[in-house]
Each structure stands twice: as structure tokens, then as C-alpha cells.
Amino acid sequence: xxxxxxxxxxxxxxxxxxxxxxxxxxxxxxxxxxxxxxxxxxxxxxxxxxxxxxxxxxxxxxxxxxxxxxxxxxxxxxxxxxxxxxxxxxxxxxxxxxxxxxxxxxxxxxxxxxxxxxxxxxxxxxxxxxxxxxxxxxxxxxxxxxxxxxxxxxxxxxxxxxxxxxxxxxxxxxxxxxxxxxxxxxxxxxxxxxxxxxxxxxxxxxxxxxxxxxxxxxxxxxxxxxxxxxxxxxxxxxxxxxxxxxxxxxxxxxxxxxxxxxxxxxxxxxxxxxxxxxxxxxxxxxxxxxxxxxxxxxxxxxxxxxxxxxxxxxxxxxxxxxxxxxxxxxxxxxxxxxxxxxxxxxxxxxxxxxxxxxxxxxxxxxxxxxxxxxxxxxxxxxxxxxxxxxxxxxxxxxxxxxxxxxxxxxxxxxxxxxxxxxxxxxxxxxxxxxxxxxxxxxxxxxxxxxx
Numbered sequence: 001x002x003x004x005x006x007x008x009x010x011x012x013x014x015x016x017x018x019x020x021x022x023x024x025x026x027x028x029x030x031x032x033x034x035x036x037x038x039x040x041x042x043x044x045x046x047x048x049x050x051x052x053x054x055x056x057x058x059x060x061x062x063x064x065x066x067x068x069x070x071x072x073x074x075x076x077x078x079x080x081x082x083x084x085x086x087x088x089x090x091x092x093x094x095x096x097x098x099x100x101x102x103x104x105x106x107x108x109x110x111x112x113x114x115x116x117x118x119x120x121x122x123x124x125x126x127x128x129x130x131x132x133x134x135x136x137x138x139x140x141x142x143x144x145x146x147x148x149x150x151x152x153x154x155x156x157x158x159x160x161x162x163x164x165x166x167x168x169x170x171x172x173x174x175x176x177x178x179x180x181x182x183x184x185x186x187x188x189x190x191x192x193x194x195x196x197x198x199x200x201x202x203x204x205x206x207x208x209x210x211x212x213x214x215x216x217x218x219x220x221x222x223x224x225x226x227x228x229x230x231x232x233x234x235x236x237x238x239x240x241x242x243x244x245x246x247x248x249x250x251x252x253x254x255x256x257x258x259x260x261x262x263x264x265x266x267x268x269x270x271x272x273x274x275x276x277x278x279x280x281x282x283x284x285x286x287x288x289x290x291x292x293x294x295x296x297x298x299x300x301x302x303x304x305x306x307x308x309x310x311x312x313x314x315x316x317x318x319x320x321x322x323x324x325x326x327x328x329x330x331x332x333x334x335x336x337x338x339x340x341x342x343x344x345x346x347x348x349x350x351x352x353x354x355x356x357x358x359x360x361x362x363x364x365x366x367x368x369x370x371x372x373x374x375x376x377x378x379x380x381x382x383x384x385x386x387x388x389x390x391x392x393x394x395x396x397x398x399x400x401x402x403x404x405x406x407x408x409x410x411x412x413x414x415x416x417x418x419x420x421x422x423x424x425x426x427x428x429x430x431x432x433x434x435x436x437x438x439x440x441x442x443x444x445x446x447x448x449x450x451x
Contacts, residue, residue, distance in 0.1 A: 001366070001367040001368050001369070001450060003368070003402070003449065003450070004450075005401070007449065007451075008401055008402065008405060008449060011405055011409075011448060012401060012404055012405050012408065015405065015408035015409050015412055016050060016051070016404075016408055018408075018412050019049070019050040019051075019408050019411060020050060020051065022068060022070070022412070023050075023052075023054060023066070023068045023070070024068065025055060025066075025067040026053065026054050026066060026067055026068055027051075027052055029055045029067065030052035030055075031052075039052075040053065044419075044420075047419040047420055048407075048419045049403070049404045049407035049408045049411065049419065050407075050408055050411065053419075054066035054067075054070065054072070054411075055067035055068070059074070059082075059086035059087065060085075060086050060087055061085045061427070061429030062074045062075075062077065062085055062086070062427050062429040062430050062434065063086075063429075064086070064416065070414055071414060072411070072414050072415065072416045073414060073415045073416070073434055073437060073438070074086070074416050075415065075417050075418070075423075075424035075425060075426075075430075075438070076416045076417055076418045076419065076423075076425070077418075077425045077427055078283075078288065079283075079418050079419075079420065080259050080262075080283045080284050080425060081284060081288055082284070082287075082288050083261070083262065083283070083284035083340065083377070083425060083427055084284060084287040084335050084339045084340050084427060084428065085339070085427040085429045086288065087288070088287050088288075088334075088338075088339045090287075090334040090335070090338035090339055091288065091289070091331050091334045091335050091338075091339060093334070094330045094331055094333065094334035095289065095327060095330060095331050095334075097330070098326055098327050098330040098331075102326075105325065105326060105327045106321075106322055106325035106326060106327065107325075107326060110324070111326045111329060111330070113326070113330050113332070113333040114132070114324060114329050116333050116337075117132075117293075117329055117333050117336065118130040120333075120337065121279075121281075121285075121293060121295055121336075122295070123266075124265055124266035124267075124269075124270060125257070125266050125267065125269050125270065125279045126266070126269065126270070127276065127277075127278065127279050127295035127297050128296070128297060128298040128301065129295060129296045129297070129298060129300075130293055130294070130295040130296075131293065131294055131295075131319075131323075131324070132291060132292070132293050132323050132324040132328070132329065133282070133291070133292035133293065133294070133320070133323045134290050134291060134292060134320065134322055134323055134328070135165060135282055135291075135292045136164075136165050136256070136258040136280060136281060136283060136292040137164070137165025137166050137167060137282075137292070138165075138292055138320070138323070139280040139281065139292035139293055139294040140164045140165055140167045140170075140221065140254070140256060140280050140294075141165075142294060142317075142318045143219075143254055143278045143280055143294045143296075144156055144167065144169065144218070144219060144221065144254070145317050146278070146296070146300075146304055146318070147218045147219035147252045147277075147278070148218040148219070149304070149307065150218075150252070150300060150303055150304060150307075151218040151219070151250065151251070151252060152218075153215075153216050153217060153218035153251075154196070154216055154218065155197060155216045155217050155218060156169050156170075156196070156197050156198070156217065156218055156220070156221055157197065157199065157200070157208070157211055157212065157217045157219070157220045157221070157251070158170045158172065158197055158198075158199055158220075158221050159199065159200065159201065159202040159222060159226065159390070159391055160172075160173045160174040160199050160201050160202070160390065160391040160392050161173055161183075161226070161229040161391030161392065161394060161395045162202075162221075162222070162223060162226060162228070162229075162391060163223075163226075163227070163228030164221055164223075164256050164258075165258075165282075167221075168189060168190060168191075168196070169196045169197045170193070170197070171183040171189065171193050172194055172197045172199045173199060173391070174199050174201055174392060178200075178207070179194070180193070180194040180197060180198060180199045181194060182194060198211040198212075198214070198216075198217055199211075201390040201391060201392055202222075202226055202232055202234070202238075202389070202390045202391055203232075203234060203238050203389050203390050204390065205241040205242070205245065208220075208241075208242060208245055209245055212245055212246070212248075212249040212251055213249060215249065215250075217249070217251045218251060218252060219251055219252040219253070219254050219277075220242065220246055220251055220252070220253050220254065221254045221256060222242065222253070222254070222255060222256065223255075223256050223257075223258075224239065224255060224257070224260045224263070224268030224269070224272065225260055225268065225375050226390075226391055226394065227259040227260065227375070227378075227423075228259070228420070228421075229391050229395050229398075230373075230380060230382055230388065230394040230398070230421055230423075231374075231375050231378065231379075231380045231387075231423070232373075232389065232390060232391065232393075232394050233375065233387075235389070239272060239274055243274075243275050246277075252277040252278060252300070253276045253277050253278070254276065254277065254278040254279075254280065255268070255269055255274060255276035255278070255279050255280070256279075256280045256281075257269060257280065257281045258280065258281055258282045258283055258284075258292075259283075259378070260376075261284055261285070262352075262375055262376040262377040262378040263375055263376035263377075264345050264349070264376055265340070265341070265342040265344075265345050267279075267281070271376070276297075277296070277300055278294060278295065278296055278297070278300070279294065280292070280293070280294045280295075281293050281294075284335075284340070285332050285335060285336060286331040286332040286335055287331050287332075287334065287335035287339055287340075288331075289327065289332070290328060291328040291329075291331070291332055340428070344428050345376070345377065347428070348376075348377035348426040348427065348428060348430065349376050349377050349426075351377070351426040351430045351431070351432070351434070352374055352376065352377045352424075352426050353374065354435045355374075355379050355424055355426070355435050355438060355439075356374045356379045358435060358438070358439030358442070358443075359372045359379070359381050359439065359442055360372055361439075361443075362439065362442055362443040362446050363381070363446070365443075366446050366447070366450050367450070368383075368446070368450060369384070369385040370382060370383050370384065371384060371385040372387075373387050377425060377426040377427075378423060378424070378425050378426070379423070379424050380422055380423040380424065381422045381442075382394075382397055382422070383397060383398075383399045384397035403421070403422060405445070405449070406442075406445060407419065407422075409441070409445040409448075410438075410441055410442070410445070413441045415437065415438055415441055424438070
């Protein structure tokens with residue numbers, strides 16, 4: 001059943017007006033924040049539907065309270081950064097102890113927490129040698145430098161419409177002629193990423209083989225499932241084939257688990273039995289405190305440490321004075337051992353399954369040709385059926401008007417989705433009642449749209 005675009009426009013106008021009328025404090029604060037670029041502390045916050053974001057006052061578990069008195073059920077969870085829930089008690093206690101009792105937020109010295117976190121990440125992801133950053137972007141950037149150094153090859157390979165933070169080489173998409181093209185909207189690239197990177201579609205092993213056969217690829221950088229262009233799951237044989245092709249053509253395999261950690265305690269790497277040379281991760285592992293990490297297989301780490309021309313100890317392009325700081329690692333140890341434990345993921349994934357099933361029932365009843373995809377504790381509804389198989393298809397399936405409608409409709413009824421897509425993430429605080437609330441509101445929104 002096609003969507004009546006005139007009806008959709010009327011509903012968006014109604015919901016936008018309601019959103020603005022109910023948030024006068026946030027609106028004034030946004031208008032008065034002229035010292036901020038785009039009137040927000042980070043430009044991505046302009047993505048929130050309604051013309052301005054809610055003004056945060058407090059957050060606990062999976063609830064947010066804004067300056068206009070709205071209490072939201074939060075499925076955005078800081079776009080994964082708060083997958084542990086907002087201000088989880090063990091993380092708060094660890095941070096307070098580090099700051100108040102022990103002191104020393106950052107000293108460019110190790111603490112006992114560092115090795116404990118490394119041991120736990122090794123147990124979960126089965127790569128043996130870890131180093132820390134402040135963001136997943138830096139983890140990916142530094143891991144790619146290492147891969148190029150170890151292989152003595154210049155290029156990397158990524159999948160069209162992937163996302164790995166603000167890593168320059170990843171802003172490349174497959175053109176209609178199958179050639180690499182700079183991704184539209186790329187801001188101020190140092191060089192055209194088509195000169196640094198090869199690209200093909202996710203789930204296309206034949207195309208991957210053709211690109212790797214050129215012999216100049218140091219590493220394939222891949223999310224186990226695409227997430228930032230909508231969730232795109234791998235075909236059953238894709239990861240086995242990708243690993244085999246990397247081995248055949250001498251490229252390293254870098255798996256970015258930053259968003260896909262939702263699949264389980266060891267992300268897709270553990271859940272699907274993947275065999276990467278490097279794992280990168282960030283955001284959620286510290287319970288909301290900034291951190292990133294990359295882990296190397298023992299063999300790669302040994303080769304790197306033996307490389308006499310790799311300046312790892314000073315200004316060779318790897319590291320930073322705030323990376324591995326005492327505060328971030330205290331938070332990470334508490335989050336991994338007391339919050340996002342092995343046992344925590346089962347209930348989170350169960351809630352995501354209930355979320356998926358509720359949305360699917362509403363879609364089926366309405367007759368629209370839409371779909372919903374689940375990745376562990378994460379789920380996302382798409383305005384296409386069947387669900388896209390690669391980044392190009394997923395990008396083509398985006399619908400800004402429908403996105404705005406559902407984000408506004410839910411926000412006006414005190415539910416937040418990730419602003420970039422219709423993505424919902426569960427945390428340990430998410431309950432069955434929360435899922436029921438979303439199902440009821442989503443069903444009502446769909447009903448008003450299709451009649």
C-alpha cells in the first residue's frame with residue numbers, strides 16, 4: 001500500500017507545530033545559543049526532528065527529562081553511547097571513586113583498571129593485545145595506520161555507505177560505473193578518498209574479490225552488519241567468504257563493533273564466530289564516558305612491536321596524551337564487569353525481539369510494504385520490503401518525510417528514537433511495559449497515516 005503524501009505532509013505539519021508549542025524553553029535556549037555553531041554543542045544535534053532538540057535536564061536508566069517537563073522513554077540512548085543506560089550506578093561509583101577518593105583523572109600513567117579491561121576485552125572478542133583511544137574514530141584511524149604499516153600497502157577497502165566515524169578514507173561510495181566516488185556531503189577532505197580507498201557493496205563477494213585482486217589493499221574495514229545507513233544484515237556466507245578473501249589476497253580484516261556490540265557480550269565477533277585481525281570498539285563500553293579501543297591479534301602485535309621504523313612511543317601517528325586515561329578506564333571496567341555483563345544481554349535482546357514483533361504486527365495489519373530488522377538488542381524499521389541487502393539499496397530506501405513523521409509523533413508522546421534513523425536500542429533498564437508503550441504509539445501513528 002503506497003503512502004498518501006498529502007496526508008503525510010498534513011500530519012508532519014501537525015506534529016511539528018505540536019512539538020514546537022510544547023517545548024518553549026528548549027526553543028528559546030536553541031535560539032539564544034548563538035555562540036554555538038548551528039546553535040548546538042555538536043552539529044549532529046541539528047538532526048533531531050522539530051527544528052531544535054529537547055533541552056536535557058537529567059537522565060537515568062532509559063528515561064530522560066527535558067527543561068519543558070517532558071519525561072521520555074529513551075530508545076536513542078545517546079546513539080549507542082548510553083547502551084548501559086544513563087548514569088548506571090556502578091559506573092557512577094567508579095568515576096566518583098577515581099575523581100574524589102583516588103584522584104588522578106589523567107596522568108599519562110597506567111592504573112590497574114587498564115589491564116583488567118584489556119583482559120575482559122580479550123575474553124569477549126578473542127584478540128589478545130589492546131590499546132585505548134578516546135573515540136571509535138581514533139581506534140579505526142590508528143588501526144588503519146597499523147595495517148598499512150604492517151602490509152606496506154597504501155589502500156583500504158570499505159563497503160558503500162558504511163560508517164566508521166570521521167575516518168577520511170571511509171567517505172567513499174560505489175558509483176554507477178562501480179568506481180569509487182566521494183560520498184556526497186563529505187566536508188573538506190584532505191584528498192579525494194577515491195585515491196585512498198577501494199569500495200564495493202556489502203554482501204557482494206564477487207565485487208570484493210575483484211577489488212582485493214588489485215593487490216594494493218592493506219585492510220578491509222567492516223562493520224559485521226551495516227548500521228549507520230540502516231541495519232543491513234550479512235548473508236549467511238558473507239563473513240566466511242570475506243575472511244577467506246582477505247587471507248587469499250594478503251589483506252588484514254578489521255571488524256568495527258562500535259554499534260554491533262548490541263549482538264551480545266562479545267558483539268558479532270563472538271556471536272557469529274568471526275575471525276578478525278583487529279577489532280575496534282567505542283562509545284558504549286565505558287557507560288557514557290568517552291573511550292575507544294582497538295585490539296590486535298598476537299601475531300600482528302608482535303610484528304608491530306618489532307618494527308624498528310614504527311614510532312609507537314612518540315609522534316608516529318599512533319596515540320594521544322588523554323588516551324587510556326584513568327577516568328575512562330575506571331568507567332570501562334565498571335561497565336564491563338557490573339553493567340553490560342554476559343548476563344545483561346539476554347534480557348536486552350529479548351526486549352528487542354518483542355519490539356520487532358510488535359512493529360511487525362502493526363506493519364502486517366496496515367498493509368504497507370515496510371520491514372523491521374533486528375541486530376541483538378537493536379532494531380530498526382525501514383520503509384522498504386524486503387529489507388535492503390547492501391548500502392546502496394539501504395540509502396535509496398531512506399525517506400526523510402516518513403522519518404520526520406515517526407520521530408515527531410513518538411517524541412510528542414514521550415518516546416525518543418535515534419535521530420539519524422528509526423533505530424531503537426535496548427538497555428538493561430528497558431522493560432516489557434516500555435516495549436508495549438512503543439508498540440501502541442507506533443501502531444497509532446501508522447493508523448493515522450494509512451487510515
